[in-house]
Amino acid sequence: MVERKKKAPNTPASLTMADLAGLAGVSTITVSRALSGSALVSPATRERVQQLARKHGYKLNVSARNLRLRRSHAVAVIVEMTPTPERTMWDPYPLALLGGISQELTSAGYNVLLTTRQAAGDVAVQAADGLILLGQGAHQDAVHAYDRLGLPMVVWGAAGVGGDEHIVVGSDNRHGGMSVAERFVSLGRRHPVFIGNPDHPEMSQRFAGFDDELGRHGIKPQLMRRSDFTLESGVQAVRALHNRRVQFDAIFAGSDLVAMGAIRALVELGQSVPQDVSVIGYDDTPQGATFLPPLSTVRQNWQEGGVLLARKVLGIIRGEPVESQMLPTALVLRST
Amino acid sequence: MVERKKKAPNTPASLTMADLAGLAGVSTITVSRALSGSALVSPATRERVQQLARKHGYKLNVSARNLRLRRSHAVAVIVEMTPTPERTMWDPYPLALLGGISQELTSAGYNVLLTTRQAAGDVAVQAADGLILLGQGAHQDAVHAYDRLGLPMVVWGAAGVGGDEHIVVGSDNRHGGMSVAERFVSLGRRHPVFIGNPDHPEMSQRFAGFDDELGRHGIKPQLMRRSDFTLESGVQAVRALHNRRVQFDAIFAGSDLVAMGAIRALVELGQSVPQDVSVIGYDDTPQGATFLPPLSTVRQNWQEGGVLLARKVLGIIRGEPVESQMLPTALVLRST
DNA sequence: GTGAAAGCGCTAACAT
DNA sequence: ATGTTAGCGCTTTCAC
Numbered sequence: 001m002v003e004r005k006k007k008a009p010n011t012p013a014s015l016t017m018a019d020l021a022g023l024a025g026v027s028t029i030t031v032s033r034a035l036s037g038s039a040l041v042s043p044a045t046r047e048r049v050q051q052l053a054r055k056h057g058y059k060l061n062v063s064a065r066n067l068r069l070r071r072s073h074a075v076a077v078i079v080e081m082t083p084t085p086e087r088t089m090w091d092p093y094p095l096a097l098l099g100g101i102s103q104e105l106t107s108a109g110y111n112v113l114l115t116t117r118q119a120a121g122d123v124a125v126q127a128a129d130g131l132i133l134l135g136q137g138a139h140q141d142a143v144h145a146y147d148r149l150g151l152p153m154v155v156w157g158a159a160g161v162g163g164d165e166h167i168v169v170g171s172d173n174r175h176g177g178m179s180v181a182e183r184f185v186s187l188g189r190r191h192p193v194f195i196g197n198p199d200h201p202e203m204s205q206r207f208a209g210f211d212d213e214l215g216r217h218g219i220k221p222q223l224m225r226r227s228d229f230t231l232e233s234g235v236q237a238v239r240a241l242h243n244r245r246v247q248f249d250a251i252f253a254g255s256d257l258v259a260m261g262a263i264r265a266l267v268e269l270g271q272s273v274p275q276d277v278s279v280i281g282y283d284d285t286p287q288g289a290t291f292l293p294p295l296s297t298v299r300q301n302w303q304e305g306g307v308l309l310a311r312k313v314l315g316i317i318r319g320e321p322v323e324s325q326m327l328p329t330a331l332v333l334r335s336t
Numbered sequence: 337m338v339e340r341k342k343k344a345p346n347t348p349a350s351l352t353m354a355d356l357a358g359l360a361g362v363s364t365i366t367v368s369r370a371l372s373g374s375a376l377v378s379p380a381t382r383e384r385v386q387q388l389a390r391k392h393g394y395k396l397n398v399s400a401r402n403l404r405l406r407r408s409h410a411v412a413v414i415v416e417m418t419p420t421p422e423r424t425m426w427d428p429y430p431l432a433l434l435g436g437i438s439q440e441l442t443s444a445g446y447n448v449l450l451t452t453r454q455a456a457g458d459v460a461v462q463a464a465d466g467l468i469l470l471g472q473g474a475h476q477d478a479v480h481a482y483d484r485l486g487l488p489m490v491v492w493g494a495a496g497v498g499g500d501e502h503i504v505v506g507s508d509n510r511h512g513g514m515s516v517a518e519r520f521v522s523l524g525r526r527h528p529v530f531i532g533n534p535d536h537p538e539m540s541q542r543f544a545g546f547d548d549e550l551g552r553h554g555i556k557p558q559l560m561r562r563s564d565f566t567l568e569s570g571v572q573a574v575r576a577l578h579n580r581r582v583q584f585d586a587i588f589a590g591s592d593l594v595a596m597g598a599i600r601a602l603v604e605l606g607q608s609v610p611q612d613v614s615v616i617g618y619d620d621t622p623q624g625a626t627f628l629p630p631l632s633t634v635r636q637n638w639q640e641g642g643v644l645l646a647r648k649v650l651g652i653i654r655g656e657p658v659e660s661q662m663l664p665t666a667l668v669l670r671s672t
Numbered sequence: 673g674t675g676a677a678a679g680c681g682c683t684a685a686c687a688t
Numbered sequence: 689a690t691g692t693t694a695g696c697g698c699t700t701t702c703a704c
Contacts, residue, residue, distance in 0.1 A: 016697060027675050032699060042673060062463040063408065064697035066399035067680050077450070079431070095431055102415075102452050114413070114448040116438050127398040231626055260626055287623045290567050290596050352681060363691050368683060378689060400681035403696050 015058045023056070024049050035060070074111040075313055076128035077101055078146065080135045097156065100306020101132060108314055117142065125149070130313035132156070152316035154309050158201035159324045167316065169308045171300035172326035173202050177209030179331045180252045180280050180298060185217050187278055189250035192219065195237045195262060196254025197227040203254045206282060210252055222248060226258065234261020242269055249277055256281035256288040256297055263295070263336060279336040293335035300329050351394045359392070360385050371396070410447040411649055412464035413437060414482065416471040433492065436642020437468060444650055453478065461485070466649040468492070488652035490645050494537035495660045503652065505644045507636035508662035509538050513545030515667045516588045516616050516634060521553050523614055525586035528555065531573045531598060532590025533563040539590045542618060546588055558584060562594065570597020578605055585613055592617035592624040592633055599631070599672065615672040629671035636665050 017035075021028040026045060033041045034049035035058075041049075052058075066072050077098065102112050115125055125131070130152040133142060143155055143166060159168040184192050194210055196203040207223065214221050224241065226233045234253060238261075241248060253259035259281030263273050273279055273293060281288055284299035305327050315322040353371075357364045362381060369377045370385035371394075377385075388394075402408050413434065438448050451461055461467070466488040469478060479491055479502060495504040520528050530546055532539040543559065550557050560577065562569045570589060574597075577584060589595035595617030599609050609615055609629060617624055617633040624631035641663055651658040 017699095018697075028697085029676085029699070030674060032697095033674090036699090040673065045673085059462050061403070061697050063399045063402035064680090065699075067397070067403050067682085067696090068698045068700080070680070072399060079434075098450065099415075099452065102450055106451065112450040114434065114438055114450040115442065116435065126395050257622075257626070264628075286593070287626055290593070290623050290627065292600070292628055353683095354681080364681085365683070365692085366690060369690090372683090376689070381689085397681050400696090401683080403680090403698085404682045404684085406696065 015053075015056050016061070017058075020049065020052055020056070020058055023052050071129050072111075072127045073109065074113045074128045075101075075105055075130040075132060075310070076113040076115050076125045077132045078115050078117055078125070078134060078142075080117055080142075096302035097134060097306040097309070100303040100308075101310045102306070104307045104310035105314070108310070110310075110314070126151070130154075130317050132309050132313055152313055154312040154316070156305065156309060158205050159326060167312050167322055168324040169305060169312060170202065170326055171305070172329050173205035174209035174212075175326070176282065176298040176300070176329035177206040177211075177252070178213040179329065181210045181213035183280065183296075183331060183333070184250045184252070184278060185214070185219070187250070189278055190219060191222070191248045192250040192252060193222040193224055193241065193246075193248045194252050194254070195224045195226050195234060195258055197225060197229075198223070199227070200254075206252075206254055221252075222246060229255045229257055231257050231261035231264070234258035234263075235265040236261075238262045238265035238269070251277060251279045253279065253281050256283045256285040256295060259295055259297070259336075260287065260291050263291075263293070274336050280331075284332055289334070296334045296336045297332050298329050299332045300327055351389075351392050352397070353394075356385065356388055356392070356394055359388050407465050408447075408463045409445065410449045410464045411437075411441055411466040411468060411646070412449040412451050412461045413468045414451050414453055414461070414470060414478075416453055416478075430638050432638035433470065433642040433645075436639040436644075437646045438642070440643045440646035441650070444646070446646075446650070462487070466490075466653050468645050468649055488649055490648040490652070492641065492645060494541050495662060503648050503658055504660040505641060505648060506538065506662055507641070508665050509541035510545035510548075511662075512618065512634040512636070512665040513542040513547075513588070514549040515665065517546045517549035517557075519616065519632075519667060519669070520586045520588070520614060521550070521555070523586070525614055526555060527558070527584045528586040528588060529558040529560055529577065529582075529584045530588050530590070531560045531562050531570060531594055533561060533565075534559070535563070536590075542588075542590055557588075558582060565591045565593055567593050567597035567600070570594035570599075571601040572597075574598045574601035574605070587613060587615045589615065589617050592619045592621040592631060595631055595633070595672075596623065596627050599627075599629075610672050616667075620668055625670070632670045632672045633668050634665050635668045636663055 017028045017031045021031045024031065026049070030041055030045060031049050034046040035053060037046070062073070105112050113125070113128055126149055128151060131146055131149065133146060133153060133155045135142065135157060146153060147166065154167045154169060157168055157170050158173055159170060192214060194207050196207060198204045198207055211221055224237045226237050234257065251259070251262050253262055259279050263279050266273055266277055271277055279296070281295050281297040284297045288295035288297050308325060308327070312322050353364045353367045356367045360367065362385070366377055366381065367385050370382040371389060441448050449461070449464055462485055464487060467482055467485065469482055469489060469491045471478060471493060482489060483502065490503045490505060493504055493506050494509055495506060528550060530543050532543060534540045534543055547557055560573045562573050570593065587595070587598050589598055595615050599615050602609055602613055607613055615632070617631050620633045620635035624633050644661060644663070648658050
């Protein structure tokens with residue numbers, strides 16, 4: 001019987017630092033330091049150990065390190081993944097956002113733990129070092145639910161809602177609305193309509209910016225409440241306006257899909273876009289771009305939003321001062 | 337000085353099993369067993385311990401458990417997320433796929449580690465218990481890269497490519513192509529065209545099914561190679577066909593976006609859809625559904641695909657026999 | 673510059 | 689049914 005650190009014979013081919021230490025003729029702690037690039041080991045040993053590690057395909061045991069360091073090196077991202085009419089699963093929205101988050105987080109040595117809202121109370125979520133919440137929920141309910149975990153948290157959505165003090169990253173919805181208003185004014189439109197759901201925080205701010213800017217030109221927009229973010233919703237809204245004999249020459253829809261529905265209804269009613277009515281949507285979805293006529297809309301940079309979200313959580317985790325931030329929006333003028 | 341298990345005074349409010357054990361007047365192992373619902377503890381103590389845990393907000397230390405159990409309880413999902421503007425997604429893997437994966441994995445007590453392809457060599461990926469690869473890459477390169485990790489792996493894509501022996505889940509692309517062929521035949525179309533990139537495994541199988549089925553009716557489809565999955569790509573393809581004076585009365589496009597581009601170009605050329613030319617896409621995107629005219633297409637169930645992917649990896653992890661599987665597709669007939 | 677000792681929080685073996 | 693012992697693989701003291 002060879003006297004060896006007892007080791008299961010069926011051990012998978014995974015080296016530990018101790019193994020590496022044996023190979024290099026140093027102690028485990030030296031290996032640890034060498035691999036983490038510590039200045040406490042001589043360049044020579046450091047190089048030698050790193051060579052060996054590479055050669056033998058050493059893999060750090062993350063659990064062990066995390067246990068020792070008392071953190072998980074993971075950030076949980078909670079996504080609403082039920083395909084609501086509001087957000088189809090095809091939207092670049094979640095995917096691009098996720099892309100930005102993932103990119104930033106992994107390059108900072110953190111892992112992205114993807115979770116749905118239903119798998120909320122999950123073990124691993126509470127073990128995360130931080131939380132990114134994609135979508136604040138109808139009345140901040142999602143926010144409140146996760147707030148109780150007491151983890152560093154950043155939310156994607158609209159800022160300044162309901163006296164909350166958590167960090168928010170989102171599109172500058174106010175500015176988005178204002179830019180649409182400016183456009184309508186410059187086109188000489190005098191009877192604009194907003195279609196959307198003002199209970200939705202982001203929508204509400206889009207409308208606020210729209211309303212304010214128009215107000216500065218003495219124009220009062222008509223508000224058409226529609227809670228769904230669907231094509232049908234836009235169709236209905238326009239039909240309702242028509243039936244009520246409402247005069248209007250411009251439509252700002254809270255989402256591209258609604259805008260497309262509106263256009264479809266307008267065409268059915270014999271109106272022409274944009275001659276009779278200007279229409280502008282929000283989100284710059286591929287649907288809008290491929291629509292006929294190509295839809296004018298307000299674009300936001302999702303990818304960048306994701307990166308920002310990640311930076312903010314990391315900031316909080318590191319104890320740095322962090323503030324909410326709104327991303328600039330850009331008016332994309334196409335044919336409508 | 338009170339004799340206490342020495343404990344940092346600044347410890348965050350996080351209980352350990354030992355703490356709980358003290359509270360309950362039992363040993364840590366009993367707590368462990370109680371919380372995991374083991375039958376080795378009396379129902380009474382089990383209940384008592386669980387109560388206490390809930391009351392004091394006990395959180396399991398996942399790292400410690402994973403270290404002890406020698407597994408990570410995590411499956412890495414590797415996504416192609418190259419975020420090029422305009423080219424929305426090279427491979428449009430919708431969030432639904434991730435949703436299905438996440439749902440199934442978390443309900444099995446596993447975590448979803450989201451990773452991009454660039455963050456490949458990441459520490460945590462190799463620490464995962466399994467791998468789900470979304471997109472096999474142009475020539476299986478992605479597959480090969482990750483194969484070396486020696487982890488249980490499942491790939492989303494096309495099966496039977498290049499003598500590979502890894503598990504694949506995907507849409508039944510062959511069947512999808514065949515169903516389109518059948519449709520064209522039943523409409524009496526004699527000069528069909530396929531637009532797509534046959535180097536792409538999934539595309540290739542769509543075309544193969546299409547070609548085979550048409551062949552059984554003595555029809556040979558025209559192949560228009562187009563590598564991009566964009567609207568523009570479809571436009572170009574049709575223009576090229578027109579310039580070459582190619583006769584055709586039906587188009588099968590490898591993706592909805594390409595199909596929409598094709599239709600647009602056809603309309604510009606004064607052709608009518610579907611009277612002069614039938615067009616069918618692939619994927620059943622919302623863009624297609626809201627397109628005018630509403631696009632006929634081949635649908636696949638992403639959500640279910642995700643669930644299946646997850647089940648397969650879990651199966652491999654558990655050492656169960658697992659096989660590749662193709663999801664059924666459905667022809668969605670709309671106006672084109 | 674390097675090492676020895678200790679322990680992060682948990683659970684599988686082996687007692688009792 | 690419950691407890692004792694030991695150790696997963698790593699890194700932070702504190703020595704040398």
